[in-house]
Amino acid sequence: MNPQRLVRAACLAAAAASVPSTALAEKFSLYFNSDSEGVISYEECRQKTPQTVYFDCGGDVGIKMVIYASPSGACTNTPGTDAVILLSEHTVNSASDCKGTLSIDPSDVVGDDCPCNSVSSLQLCAATKYQAYNYETLLIEWQEGETVSLALSYDSKPPTAPTLTSVESGDSALHLKFTGPSDITEWEFCLEETGSGGDEDASEEEPADAGTEEVEDEADKAADEADASSGDDSDASDGTNSSDGTCQAGTSPFANMGCTKIVTISGEGKTSGTAKGLTNGTTYRVTLAGKDAAGNYSPVSDSIEATPMDVQDFFGAYTAAGGAEQGGFGCSSSGSASDVQALAWLSLSFAFLLTPCALFRRRKHASPNENGGACGEVRR
Amino acid sequence: MSPMKPASQASKAQSPSQRGRLPKALRLPLCAAALTSGLLLPSAAQAQSSDFASGFGPAAESSRDFELELNGTFFTPRIDKESGLSGSPYKQAFGKGRMWLFSAELDYEIVDLQGPLGVGLNAGFGWVKGRGVYAETGEESPDTTSLMIFPIRLMAVYRFQLLDRRGIPLIPFVKAGMGYTFWWSNSSDGKISKADGKKARGGKWGYNLTIGLAFSLNFIDRSVARDCDRLWGINDTHLLFQFVHATADNFGGKGFDLTRDSVEIGLGFEF
Structure with a gap:
């Protein structure tokens, strides 16, 4: 080589x-x-x-x-x-x-x-x-x-519409139960005030189609406005498009509805939640839409109406039944004593019991006859 | 090449330094598990423990200063028995739901009078959950409501250990002292309930008397018990049954009566 x-x-x-x-x-x-x-x-x-x-x-x-x-x-x-x-x-x-x-x-x-x-x-x-x-x-x-x-x-494919199973009245709250497809990661509830007080209203359930239609109409209107400003003129190709071709899936169907309150519950596979901070005696129409991880909104569910009502919890029921408990700490049943007073009582009790014990124990250990007699260490 | 040591020699070599090596939090459960497994499988525990113990010298028990108890029970407070109450608010909210109470107690043994006499501090946590009712209709609502207590008791404790020392593994005991029970009630939003401007929280003084019987688990397998003492300083492990009468009514004052008469079951560790 x-x-x-x-x-x-x-x-x-x-x-x-x-x-x-x-x-x-x-x-x-x-x-x-x-x-x-x-x-x-x-x-x-x-x-x-x-x-x-x-x-x-x-x-x-x-x-x-x-x-x-x-x-x-x-x-x-x-x-x-x-x-x-x-x-x-x-x-x-x-x-x-x-x-x-x-x-x-x-x-x-x-x-x-x-x-x-x-x-x-x-x-x-x-x-x-x-x-x-x-x-x-x-x-x-x-x-x-x-x-x-x-x-x-x-x-850009929206999830299918979830189902609002039930809405139960709570105290200044509504308890919501629902189901939906597994790709929904966020549940949005539109609560729309429909009136006040009436039990008739509370028991009345809005016809499903009418509620949905109203939502779609409102949403289409919103989309029209949005497209007019953006100049988007693509063609409508399926049910998720508005008339001018804008994809509805990316826009909250509640954006332009008369929602008094929108409640969002996050999490896949959720089946229940609570809308809080409502007014007792006011009837709310509740509608649900789901959102997937890509931000696509499902069509809205059927609506259910319900009215939050005054609920007595345990202490409320006890007080209404004439119970004399006033709350508060200390010995007096009127509840005028404070937390500090209660703790002071407890500390005094401790001191009273433990001081002689400690003194006794110290004397025992100081004794030369450590293991003998009743004063010896606790041993067998 | 050095020959392998027999297992017994190996354990002997390690034993002096093993004391205190195990995390403290694991000592009590391990001792209880070792002894209670002996209750279920005495022969197996015996065989294991004799091997385990073979590396130690003659018995020399460590001093006994404390007893730790872990107890559980359930009971129904006497709230509905309050005089002048129309209806049964406790039953209405919680139905037949009993309040669960778990407690821990540490006793300091001062003197031996055929068994230790000492002072004990007991603290627990109890709770019951239920549902509220619609004010208008009285029907059950989905809103939750709860009642919780945090009782603290300071007491004198005496355990009569003469029987146990003579080979009968039973230790009768009595306790008596004072207690203070903090209580509070929450509504469905998790906040303290309010009614008529009053907040649903407070505290109740009371006294307590306890009588009980402890079954010494050391009796099941003395060699495991010795190991528990040498390795971790736990002299005795007890299965406890005790009847507790603990008042929490400000000594007959007005309002809630959270007094309980309950049977508690638990485990005790003397160390």
């Missing part, structure tokens, strides 16, 4: 040995911040709210990386033809190059139309290359490294 070639090979091998570790798959990561779950809502798409993705190559320098969106879902080392390049080939020369953020325009991954009633997902991919010695060519070459992926989805 040519000695020059041997020297060259040795040099290249030594150089290759100094190339950073290739365990990229364990170190490289793509992630969203804690507030985002990688779901683009209709509103975010429409408002072109950028999605921030973080990357971190774990301190590996001397690598190259490319980050792209893959609509097909496949993450390969070389981006496919349908891929949207988000970060073109980037060489990591220092630790500061290693970490960074990418701002992704939703329309880059969803398209400009932000379709209604649609769910789609894609993968964000990061592919890496690293330098390694090629024993065949005897050269240090860029070789394919690992790829990492992160799911990103677009969701």
Whole structure:
């Protein structure tokens, strides 16, 4: 073998040995911040709210990386033809190059139309290359490294309508029971005052269709106004769109209703809750809508009317029954004594009992005959 | 290469330093568990404990200064028996619901008179939950209501241990003292109830008398008991049954009567 070639090979091998570790798959990561779950809502798409993705190559320098969106879902080392390049080939020369953020325009991954009633997902991919010695060519070459992926989805499909099972009267409160699909993460109740006092009102249940229709009419009106100002003229394509094509799923159906109070209960799988701070004797019409993680609102439920009423708790019932208890602390039944007085009594009792005990105990331990007689330690 | 030590030697080597090594919070449950498992499986406990104890020298009991008791019971306060009351507000709110009460007691043993005579401090927490009623109709509402108590008792305690010392594992005991019971009642919003401008909270003085019988679990397996003492300083573990008459009515004053006559069951640890 040519000695020059041997020297060259040795040099290249030594150089290759100094190339950073290739365990990229364990170190490289793509992630969203804690507030985002990688779901683009209709509103975010429409408002072109950028999605921030973080990357971190774990301190590996001397690598190259490319980050792209893959609509097909496949993450390969070389981006496919349908891929949207988000970060073109980037060489990591220092630790500061290693970490960074990418701002992704939703329309880059969803398209400009932000379709209604649609769910789609894609993968964000990061592919890496690293330098390694090629024993065949005897050269240090860029070789394919690992790829990492992160799911990103677009969701403008609203959950199906929840059901308001019952509304029971409480003291300045209404107790709500409901069911709904599992993708609802937030339950919004619109409480609309319909009158005061009457028991007839309280027992009357609003016809379901009428209530729903009213909600939709109001919501459509709101959407019309919103679109007039934004100039959106997309076509209506399904039941979740208003007449001018605006997706209703992203707008609270209660936004322009006459809700006296909107109560929100958060949590998947919830089946009950309480609306507090209401006025006894006032009848409220209660309507429910669910919201999923992407901010899509379901159609509204049927309405139920109920009236908060005065409730006697235990102490109220006791007092109404003529009980003489006045509350308060101390010995007097009138309750004029204070907490301090009660504690003082207790402390005095302690002192009275414990002081002789402590003195007795000390004398016992001081006695030379420690284990003898009744004054000895408590032993068998 | 050094030969492996037999298990008994290994435990012997560790035993002097083991005392106090276990977290204090685990000592009582472990002792109780060891002894009560002996109650259920005496032969197994015997076999294990004899191995365990083989590494120790002759018995030398540690001093006995305290007794810790953990008790539980339930009872119905005498609220509805108040004179001049129309109706039964307690029953109306809580139905047949009895108040659960759990308490802890620490006794300081001062002198031995065929058993320890000392002073004890007992503190507990009791609660009962129910539902309010509509003022207009008297029907039950979904709104919750609750009554809670926090009784504190200071008392003299005497345990007659002569029988136990002569091999009969029964320890009769008596207690007598004074107590103060804090009470409060909440409405469905979790706040203190109010009625006619009065807040539903207060306190009641009273006296208390207790008579009980402790069953010494040491009797089941003396070697485990010895281990409990040597490792953790727990001389004796008791299963307790006691009848408590604790008044909480400001000595016959007006208002709530939270007096209870209840049978408590618990565990006691003398150390």
